[in-house]
Amino acid sequence: MELLSQLxxxxxxxxxxxxxPEGEDIRVIQAxxxxxxxxxxxxxxxxxxxxxxxxxSGARISLEGIRxxxxxxxxxxxxxxxxxxxxxxxxxxxxxxxxxxxxxxxxFGAMMVALHQADGFVSGATSPTSVVLRPLTxxxxxxxxxxxPVGCAVAELEDRSVGARGVLFLADCAVSVDPSxxxxxxxxxxx
Numbered sequence: 001m002e003l004l005s006q007l008x009x010x011x012x013x014x015x016x017x018x019x020x021p022e023g024e025d026i027r028v029i030q031a032x033x034x035x036x037x038x039x040x041x042x043x044x045x046x047x048x049x050x051x052x053x054x055x056x057s058g059a060r061i062s063l064e065g066i067r068x069x070x071x072x073x074x075x076x077x078x079x080x081x082x083x084x085x086x087x088x089x090x091x092x093x094x095x096x097x098x099x100x101x102x103x104x105x106x107x108f109g110a111m112m113v114a115l116h117q118a119d120g121f122v123s124g125a126t127s128p129t130s131v132v133l134r135p136l137t138x139x140x141x142x143x144x145x146x147x148x149p150v151g152c153a154v155a156e157l158e159d160r161s162v163g164a165r166g167v168l169f170l171a172d173c174a175v176s177v178d179p180s181x182x183x184x185x186x187x188x189x190x191x
Contacts, residue, residue: 015041016119021105023047046105071108080111110135151175
């Protein structure tokens with residue numbers, strides 16, 4: 001697990017703010033606790049504060065060092081909605097529609113990343129990939145030169161002769177339904 005150790009060491013030296021849109025799920029609360037306990041960064045759970053506190057209390061999970069934001073009652077709701085409206089100006093969305101979109105934790109979290117209120121976004125425990133990717137591709141956008149979103153899994157093997165010193169990056173074309181030949185080539189290059 002050399003790669004994982006290197007990544008954890010780097011995060012401990014340069015902690016990141018990670019937003020977890022599915023903050024009302026026990027697994028996500030546990031992951032946020034672990035992330036904070038390992039000093040990897042500052043986790044941000046999105047969801048109803050009372051519900052998150054009740055779930056954490058029932059499972060005896062400390063929320064110390066974990067920020068909780070309820071999008072519906074956030075002081076940033078208006079600002080995030082206005083910023084989102086600027087991004088989707090060509091769609092002619094009204095501010096009220098943009099506020100409604102920001103009530104969706106995946107959209108709220110994506111805007112936090114876009115506005116540099118968070119460094120990263122972890123979602124998908126309770127939401128299908130398409131629901132997670134939609135706001136990310138609309139708000140955060142793809143990196144220059146990347147045409148389609150790509151999922152990737154990393155496997156670290158004991159056999160160092162395989163891959164790059166035992167590390168394999170496995171492209172996941174499940175993000176793109178029925179990829180063309182060009183899509184598959186782009187997925188391979190991006191991975």
